[in-house]
Each structure stands twice: as structure tokens, then as C-alpha cells.
Amino acid sequence: MVPVRDALKQAIDEEMERDEKVFILGEEVAQYDGAYKVTRGLWKKYGDKRVVDTPITEIGFAGIAVGAAFAGLRPICEFMTFNFAMQAIDHIINSAAKTFYMSAGAVPVPIVFRGPNGAAAGVAAQHSQCFAAWYSSVPGLKVLMPYSSEDAKGLLKAAIRDPDPVVFLEDEIVYGVPFPMSDEAMSPDFVLPIGKAKVERAGDHITIVCAGKATHTALDAANELAGKGIECEVINLRSIRPLDFQTIAQSIAKTHHLITLEQGWPQSGVGAEICARVMESPSFFELDAPVWRVTGADVPMPYTRSLETLALPQRGDVVAAVAAVLGNRISEASVSQ
Amino acid sequence: MALKCGVSFMRLAQIHKTIRCLSTRTRPETINNGGSHAAFPGAKAPYTTEIKFLNEHSYEPIPIYRVLDSNGEVIDSREEPDIDKDTLLNIQGRISFYMTNYGEEGIHVGSAAALSPSDLVFAQYREVGVLLYRGMTVTELVNQCYGNHEDPGKGRQMPVHYGSKQRNIVTISSPLATQMPQAVGAAYAFRRAGSGRVVTCFFGEGAASEGDAHAAFNFAGTLNCPIILMCRNNGYAISTPTSEQYRGDGVAARGPPAGLHTVRVDGTDALAVYNAVKKARQLAVCNTPVLLEAMSYRVGHHSTSDDSSAYRSTDEIQKWTQEESPARKMRLYLERKGLWSEEQEAELMREGRDAVIRAMQRAEREKKPNWREMLQDVYYDMPPILLKQMKQMESHLEKYKEHYPLEQYQSEENSA
Numbered sequence: 001m002v003p004v005r006d007a008l009k010q011a012i013d014e015e016m017e018r019d020e021k022v023f024i025l026g027e028e029v030a031q032y033d034g035a036y037k038v039t040r041g042l043w044k045k046y047g048d049k050r051v052v053d054t055p056i057t058e059i060g061f062a063g064i065a066v067g068a069a070f071a072g073l074r075p076i077c078e079f080m081t082f083n084f085a086m087q088a089i090d091h092i093i094n095s096a097a098k099t100f101y102m103s104a105g106a107v108p109v110p111i112v113f114r115g116p117n118g119a120a121a122g123v124a125a126q127h128s129q130c131f132a133a134w135y136s137s138v139p140g141l142k143v144l145m146p147y148s149s150e151d152a153k154g155l156l157k158a159a160i161r162d163p164d165p166v167v168f169l170e171d172e173i174v175y176g177v178p179f180p181m182s183d184e185a186m187s188p189d190f191v192l193p194i195g196k197a198k199v200e201r202a203g204d205h206i207t208i209v210c211a212g213k214a215t216h217t218a219l220d221a222a223n224e225l226a227g228k229g230i231e232c233e234v235i236n237l238r239s240i241r242p243l244d245f246q247t248i249a250q251s252i253a254k255t256h257h258l259i260t261l262e263q264g265w266p267q268s269g270v271g272a273e274i275c276a277r278v279m280e281s282p283s284f285f286e287l288d289a290p291v292w293r294v295t296g297a298d299v300p301m302p303y304t305r306s307l308e309t310l311a312l313p314q315r316g317d318v319v320a321a322v323a324a325v326l327g328n329r330i331s332e333a334s335v336s337q
Numbered sequence: 338m339a340l341k342c343g344v345s346f347m348r349l350a351q352i353h354k355t356i357r358c359l360s361t362r363t364r365p366e367t368i369n370n371g372g373s374h375a376a377f378p379g380a381k382a383p384y385t386t387e388i389k390f391l392n393e394h395s396y397e398p399i400p401i402y403r404v405l406d407s408n409g410e411v412i413d414s415r416e417e418p419d420i421d422k423d424t425l426l427n428i429q430g431r432i433s434f435y436m437t438n439y440g441e442e443g444i445h446v447g448s449a450a451a452l453s454p455s456d457l458v459f460a461q462y463r464e465v466g467v468l469l470y471r472g473m474t475v476t477e478l479v480n481q482c483y484g485n486h487e488d489p490g491k492g493r494q495m496p497v498h499y500g501s502k503q504r505n506i507v508t509i510s511s512p513l514a515t516q517m518p519q520a521v522g523a524a525y526a527f528r529r530a531g532s533g534r535v536v537t538c539f540f541g542e543g544a545a546s547e548g549d550a551h552a553a554f555n556f557a558g559t560l561n562c563p564i565i566l567m568c569r570n571n572g573y574a575i576s577t578p579t580s581e582q583y584r585g586d587g588v589a590a591r592g593p594p595a596g597l598h599t600v601r602v603d604g605t606d607a608l609a610v611y612n613a614v615k616k617a618r619q620l621a622v623c624n625t626p627v628l629l630e631a632m633s634y635r636v637g638h639h640s641t642s643d644d645s646s647a648y649r650s651t652d653e654i655q656k657w658t659q660e661e662s663p664a665r666k667m668r669l670y671l672e673r674k675g676l677w678s679e680e681q682e683a684e685l686m687r688e689g690r691d692a693v694i695r696a697m698q699r700a701e702r703e704k705k706p707n708w709r710e711m712l713q714d715v716y717y718d719m720p721p722i723l724l725k726q727m728k729q730m731e732s733h734l735e736k737y738k739e740h741y742p743l744e745q746y747q748s749e750e751n752s753a
Contacts, residue, residue, distance in 0.1 A: 023529075049529060055559060060518045060552025064560075067522025070507060071457065073529070075522075087548075094512050095519065104491040105714040106502040139715050163717035195720075242720050 001178035002186075007149035008038050008114075008170065011156035012076060014188045016046055019074060022160055025052035025061055026078030026115075035080045036116065036175055062088030062113070066095045069111040069165075076160060079115035082131045082169065096165040097140030112159045117145075117169035118213060118263050119312055125300035128308075130264030132211065135167040136241040136273070142166045142194055143240040147215040149179035151238055154192030162194060169240075171213040195242035199251070203231030206257040206322055209248055209274055211237040214261045214313065221318035230322060240270055248274065249283045256288040259321050263312055266295040289328045292321045393585040401632055402613055403603035407660050409669025411608075418612050422676060424450060427470070428607055429667050429677060443663030444569050444631040445539075446470055447610030452537060452618060457527075458506045459520040459538040461513075462497055463569065467539075471504040479696040485703035486747035491714075492706045514544040517553035517566070521626075524562035528624055535621045537565045537614075543574025545588045557626035558596030565617045566597065566628045569604065571635035576648040592628035604631030605663040608670070634661065704747045 002010075016022045023046075028035050030043035030053040043051040054061040058079065065077035079085040085092065096109045119128040136143045142164055146152040152170070159166035184190055200215060201222050210218045215236045222232035233251050237244065252258055258278065260271030271293035278284055278291060297311040323329075374383050404416045411417045420428075428446050445466025452458075458467055465478065477489065481499055484492030490500060490508070500508025507523075510516050520538030527534045544550060545568060557564050568588045572579055579587070592599030598620050602613040610631055617627040634657035638645045645654075659665070671677035708730070712723045719727075734741060 052560075055552075055555050057548075057552045057555065059548050060556050063515065063518025063549060063552065064522035064525060064556055067459075067519030067524075068526045069522075070519060071523035071526035073526045090512055090515055091519070095510060095515055099508065100717070101714045102490070102494050102498075103500055103502070103508045103714075104489060104493060106500070107508065108717055142716075242722065 002149045002181045003176050003178045004146070004149050004152045004170070005036065005038055005040075005175040007153040007179075007181065008156055008175075009040060009042070010186075011153045011160070012039065013042060013045070015157055015160040016042070016050060018188070019160075021072065021074045022076065023050040023052065023068075023073060024076040024078060025054055025065060027054055027056055027061075027080050029053060029078050034078065036172060038170075038175070039078070058084050058086075058088035059091065062091040063095075065111055065113075066091050066099075066109065069096070069109045070099070070107055074110045074160065076112045076114060079113065081120075081127060081172070082115050082117040083127050083129065085113065085115065085131070092135070092141070092165070092167065093138050097138050100164070101140060108163045109165045110163050111165045112156070112162075112168055113165070114156070114159075114168035115170060116172035116175070118171055119296070119301060119308070120172040122303065122305065122308065124303035128301035130169075130212075130262065130296070131167075132169055132240045132262070133264055133269045133273070135169075136243075136270065137268075138241075140165065141241065143169065144194065144238065145169045145211040145240055146238065147174070147200075147212055147236050149181050150185045150190075151192065151198070151236070153181070153185060154190050155194070155238060157191045158194050161191065166194075169212065174213050174216075192238065195239045195244055197244035197247040198236045198238055199233060199247065200236045201232065201234040203233040203255065205231045205255055206259065206326060207233045207235060207248070207251040207255045208259050208261055208318065208322075209235045209237060209271075210261040211240060211270070212263070214263055217313060217315055217318060218261050220315045221322065224315060224319055225322055230326065232322065237270075243273070243277070245274075245277050245281070248278075249281060249286075252278070252283045252286045256286055257325050258287065259292045259294055259318070259325055261294045261313060261318060263296050266293055266298055269293070269295055271295055289325050292325050294318055294321045393590075396586065396590070398586045399589045399599070399601045399630075401601050401603050402609050403606045404608040404612060405606045405666050405670055407666065409666040409671075409673065411670070416608075416612065418608055418615075420450070420608075420611070425671060425674075425676060428611075429664075429671055441569055441571055441604060441633045441635065441663075442466055443607035443667070444567075444604040444610055444633060447607035448537065448567060448614040448631075450607075451611045451614035452535070455505060456535045456537060456618070457520075457523055459516040459523070459536065460499075460506065460509055461516065461539050461541060461544060461569075462509050462511075463541070463571075464539050465497070465499075468499055468501065468504070468506060471501075471506065473499070473501060473504060473506075475692050476696045476699070477501075479693070479700045480703065483697075483700040483703070484706070485700055486706045487700070487703050488706070491710045514540060514547035514549035514553075516540070517544070517547075517549045518556060520566075521553050521556045521560065521562050521564055524557070524564035524626075525560050527563050528561070533622060535563045535565060535618055537567055539567050539569060541574060542568060542570040542572075542579055542588050543577065543582055545591075546574075546582060554591060554595040554597060554628070561624045562626050563621045563624050564626050565614065565621050566626070567614075568628070568630040569633060570630055571604075571633045573635050573645070573649070575643060576645070578649075587630055587632075589628065589630035592630075595628075597626050597628040599628045599630070601630045601632065604633035605657075605661045605666060607663055607667050633663075636662075705745055707747045707749055709749060 029039045030051045033040040065075040068075045099107050099109050118130040135141055144155045146155050159168050208218045218234045222234050225232055233255055260274050262270050275291050294313045294317050301311055406412050428450055445464045449467040449470035480487040482496040498509040520536050524536040589599050589601040600613050603609050617629050621627050636658050712727050
């Protein structure tokens with residue numbers, strides 16, 4: 001069993017060993033081993049040249065990372081959390097995502113922006129939000145969202161090797177969670193493909209599409225529902241952009257029912273995008289009931305624990321949504337809200 | 338275009354003595370030393386028993402280095418750079434033949450001449466002189482503005498947002514000051530590689546108000562990067578005068594506290610800029626970051642959509658167009674040396690104007706880029722979703738080609 005934190009470190013370590021051009025920069029990444037200890041031991045191993053502590057200015061070190069990528073390096077830019085990356089979003093979107101296009105293909109920007117995303121615990125509105133939908137709307141960016149340790153390692157290695165800029169959304173609460181890792185996944189050659197979802201659990205009755213920590217909630221709900229004779233197919237997207245719609249469509253063709261699950265807000269969210277793609281494709285005719293989105297509440301994250309729990313999708317919300325979709329009671333559920 | 342600068346090292350050593358380079362060792366003398374030095378991690382400074390607030394008048398203003406006076410005469414012969422004839426004429430040629438950016442020509446051409454062609458340049462958008470000096474042709478510039486199929490940028494960038502990888506000029510970024518931390522990042526990559534290359538980053542005094550600028554100064558200082566941060570202080574950010582842009586002694590005054598070797602130069606004097614950038618490059622190549630503030634006056638409007646007479650007097654503009662014009666100063670200097678004449682100047686202007694008009698006429702007739710290029714270079718490998726759209730468009734155009742002006746677009750076989 002390997003915690004996600006160590007899987008991420010393994011990925012960075014192996015890629016730094018493999019390619020001299022790879023380096024990591026961010027606040028506290030060097031001597032302090034990273035705010036969440038993802039970079040533990042890397043500074044001792046690689047030194048100041050490749051593990052760079054920066055002054056506290058996201059706009060500055062994100063810009064430094066973009067410039068270093070322009071000049072041929074492969075930076076990993078760690079944000080202490082993605083909430084702080086909003087200060088640097090100009091560099092991520094206006095420069096990293098667009099420069100390959102604007103330079104007519106002359107200047108690739110191989111860079112990974114990574115750090116914890118989404119809701120942590122008890123850190124309220126300004127530290128608890130999901131940016132998957134934000135970044136995934138931008139052409140030029142790739143957006144990855146790992147769930148397990150294998151996801152974390154395989155996807156991060158793919159991101160570091162990728163010639164395009166990648167936004168890599170981790171989850172603070174999952175950092176310490178141990179997952180089994182296969183021998184294959186422990187090998188330095190283990191890389192997962194970008195743009196390919198993983199069917200975490202096969203089932204015939206309903207498809208649940210999710211990513212990141214929401215996958216845990218989905219699997220939890222699927223376990224409970226299995227006890228009631230309902231078999232859910234849980235699709236862990238792994239990659240929000242590019243989005244593996246093929247896997248979703250195949251699953252819908254089998255289950256004819258779909259719910260989406262995410263911690264982010266409902267409007268213009270990842271679930272909204274999936275619904276739109278279903279509408280625009282033959283998958284629409286496969287559905288026996290309307291699609292239902294289970295999302296974070298449409299409010300800034302409250303601090304107090306009882307409200308925080310209510311603001312995030314829980315197992316019970318998923319179970320209720322599955323029951324509503326399978327029972328074709330969507331209209332009732334909508335009216336009752 | 339090869340640079341043929343015959344400046345000897347001895348000569349530069351002399352310049353070094355006379356250009357006042359401010360370093361962080363310069364301390365304000367106003368503080369009364371109470372005896373011992375404090376050893377706080379954040380400041381190694383003397384103690385004092387007196388409360389004394391420092392303000393913008395606590396320091397002498399940073400002087401402005403110049404070589405030529407308003408009549409193009411060398412003020413101190415020891416400061417006259419030893420530049421060969423061809424380079425001098427090249428400088429004058431580029432300065433005179435400048436499409437906009439009146440008043441700031443000296444900064445760009447003077448600095449471009451002092452840099453190595455392999456040095457990477459991050460420009461803002463007023464540095465066409467650097468591009469011209471590095472051999473970009475009028476035709477290339479005009480094609481970019483027209484976004485035709487000959488534009489090496491494939492018609493994707495706003496007009497005048499030039500870039501040229503082979504000339505080491507990074508594609509210009511519109512959001513103000515984003516190029517500044519990026520330039521420091523590129524300089525960090527050069528330092529790591531021990532490449533002997535230097536990054537020069539141009540920005541205006543308005544851009545220096547952005548958070549990016551502060552971040553760039555801080556990172557350049559803390560990472561010890563081979564960078565020249567080159568501020569063009571032309572007095573106006575669109576309509577905002579420097580008096581509303583900042584307090585204190587300009588942008589240069591922010592350099593020493595950030596750990597940057599700092600110098601201020603007369604930007605209307607190409608030779609002064611040349612000397613200062615030459616020296617700055619020597620420092621930067623040894624990983625000493627430099628801030629250079631070139632003072633000038635933006636004679637032209639901010640852009641074609643601006644009328645600057647709404648916010649400044651014509652008398653003011655007149656003074657800078659006449660007495661302190663960089664092109665005039667350089668011309669008088671060269672005439673005095675017998676290297677240039679009024680006839681040559683007139684001939685150059687005529688040739689220049691003809692070249693631009695011809696290039697514009699040609700550019701207008703050129704075909705538009707192949708439509709497929711719109712979908713290329715979003716990602717390193719074209720993703721299936723874009724590939725699918727391209728195929729759909731192809732079959733659509735095949736079926737309905739008579740409804741589209743396809744002859745105006747470059748065909749696939751001939752596209753870049």
C-alpha cells in the first residue's frame with residue numbers, strides 16, 4: 001500500500017532522474033519538503049539547482065516556470081493550493097496555454113502546474129473549490145485529476161513527459177490515503193495515457209462518471225447500492241481535458257442511465273459538459289431516463305463542519321440520485337428541490 | 338545580420354568607471370548609526386536611537402548617463418564608443434527608418450547593437466527597432482500585420498505582436514508585464530545551462546506598476562539570473578503621465594533594494610544606451626542581474642486608436658521632436674564624423690517609404706492562410722476532437738466548394 005503523496009513523489013523523482021531538464025519550483029518545496037511533503041527528500045537528492053524555493057508570489061514563479069519552459073526546461077510548478085494559482089492564472093491561460101499556437105508551433109511549453117485542488121477540511125470558501133471546470137474550458141491546456149496512487153504516479157509521469165502544458169489537480173485529503181500499487185505501477189516505466197478514463201467498477205444498471213476524490217464517494221455509494229441489488233458502473237475520468245467520452249458512451253450503451261458526480265459547482269461544471277456531449281451524440285437515444293448531476297452546493301464553502309458536509313456531495317446524495325434516475329423520478333426530485 | 342562591434346575590452350573597463358552602477362551596497366547616509374549592527378535575518382543594519390522616516394527626497398535622484406548632447410556632440414571624448422563605421426550606419430539606418438515609436442528609437446537600436454545575437458529578447462510591443470536590427474525585413478513585419486499566409490506566425494497573433502525563434506525574439510504577449518517574470522525564468526534556464534547567453538526584457542514604466550514587475554525584480558535578484566531588465570520610461574502609459582503612475586525616483590530607484598545592479602541612461606542618446614547595455618551585458622553574463630532605465634519621451638500616440646493631443650500640449654511634444662530627437666542627435670553626430678549626409682538621409686527615407694508601400698501592396702494581394710492552420714498547434718499532437726472537425730470541414734468544402742471563396746486561401750499543398 002502506497003499513499004498518494006509518496007506515489008506523486010515517486011513520479012517526480014523518477015522523472016527528474018530520467019531527464020535533467022525536469023525541475024520543480026514553488027513555495028517551500030525544497031528545504032521544507034513541500035507544504036504537504038510531496039517533495040520530501042528531493043532537495044537533498046537534487047540540490048538547489050533543481051528544487052527551487054521561491055518567494056511568495058504565484059504570479060512570479062508561475063511566470064518563471066513559463067519562461068523556463070520557453071527556454072527549453074521542463075518545469076513542475078507546485079502551487080501550495082490551486083486556490084492561490086488564481087493569482088497566476090494569467091500565466092497559465094494567457095501564456096502557457098496559448099504560446100504554442102501563437103508562436104505558430106515554434107515554442108512548445110512543456111510544463112506541469114500541480115498542487116491540491118478542491119475542498120480540504122475546515123478551510124472555508126477561499127481554500128475549498130474545484131478548478132477542474134475552469135481549466136478544462138481552455139484549449140491548449142490538458143487537465144488531469146488523479147484519484148488513487150496508481151493514477152497519481154502514472155498520470156503525473158505522463159504530464160511531465162507531455163509536450164503540452166498540463167494542469168494537475170490533486171486532493172489534499174487523499175494525500176495520506178494508502179492504495180495498493182501493482183508491481184507494474186511501481187516500475188519507473190509506468191506511465192498512464194492522458195485522455196483515457198478508468199472503469200473503477202463494472203456494473204449494468206447505471207453509470208456514475210466522476211474524477212478525483214469524488215471517485216471515492218461514488219465507489220462508496222456503489223458498495224451500498226450493490227447490497228440493494230443495484231450494480232453501478234463507476235468511471236474515473238482521470239483526464240478532464242481531453243475527455244474520454246468514448247468510455248462514457250460505451251457505458252451508457254450498456255446501462256442506459258447516467259449520473260455525474262463532482263465536488264465542484266453545478267453551473268458550467270464538468271457534469272454540465274458531459275450532459276451536453278450526451279445531448280449532442282447518439283448516446284442520447286440510449287438513455288432511458290434524464291441525466292442527473294450530483295455536485296457541490298451552489299454556494300461558497302462554509303467553514304463550520306456541519307455545513308461543510310452539506311455543501312459537498314456525500315454517499316447518500318449519490319444513492320438518492322441513483323434511486324431517482326432508475327425510478328425515473330427526476331421530475332419529482334426537481335420539484336422537491 | 339552579423340554584428341561588427343569593435344569595442345575593445347579596455348574601452349569597456351573605462352566605461353565601467355564612469356557609468357554609475359548602483360548596487361545594494363549603496364546605503365542611505367541619513368540614518369544615524371547607533372553603534373552596533375543588528376543581525377536580524379531580514380536586515381543587517383545599524384541601530385539608531387532616532388526615529389527617522391525616509392521618503393522619496395531622502396536619496397539623491399539617480400543621474401542619467403549620456404554621451405551626446407542635444408546637438409549630437411560628444412560631451413566627454415573618453416565616453417565615445419569605438420564602433421566601426423558599418424555598425425554606426427546600421428544604427429542610424431534602423432533609427433531613421435522606423436515605422437512608429439518616435440522618440441524611443443535610440444533605446445531599441447542602441448541596445449540591440451550592444452547585445453549578442455544569441456541573447457534572448459522579450460519585447461513589450463514598442464521594440465520594432467530590435468527586430469529590424471536583428472535582420473527582420475519590412476516584408477516580414479508587414480505580412481505579420483496583414484496575417485496573410487506568408488506570416489510566419491500563421492496569422493494568429495494581433496498585429497505588431499511579432500516573434501522570431503531564429504532571431505531569438507519571443508512572441509510578444511499582450512497582457513502587460515507578463516513577459517517580465519517569464520524573461521527571468523528563461524534567464525534562470527540559461528544560468529542553469531551555463532550557456533553564456535543573456536536575456537533582455539523590455540517593459541515600459543506603466544508596466545512596472547503591474548504585480549508581475551515586482552515579482553520579476555524579486556526573482557531576478559534572488560535567483561541571480563543573467564538578465565537585463567530594460568525599462569523604457571517614455572513618460573506616458575497611454576494617457577497616464579508618470580506623475581500619476583508612481584511616486585519617487587522613477588523605476589530605477591526600485592532596482593538597488595531588489596538586489597539589481599541599476600543604471601539610468603538617456604534613452605534619446607543611442608550611444609549612451611549602447612555603452613550602458615554593453616556594460617550591463619558584461620555584468621549579466623556573470624549572473625549579476627541588471628535594471629536599466631532608459632529615459633525618453635513617447636513622441637507618437639500610444640496606438641492608432643489614440644489621440645494624445647487630448648492629454649498633453651503640442652509645445653511639449655515639439656521640444657522632444659526637435660531638440661531631443663534621437664534620430665536627429667545621431668544624425669548630427671555622424672555628419673560631424675563625415676559618415677552621413679542630408680542627401681543620404683533623404684535617400685534612406687525615400688527608400689524606406691517605398692519599401693513599406695511595396696511590402697503593403699504585396700501583402701494585401703497575398704493569399705490568406707490555409708484554413709486548416711486554424712486547428713493546428715493547439716496541442717503538440719492534434720487531438721481527435723479537432724481532427725474530427727477538420728475532416729468534417731474538408732468533406733463539407735468538397736461538397737459545397739462553389740459557395741466558398743476558396744481561391745483566396747492558400748491551398749493545403751502550398752501551406753507552410
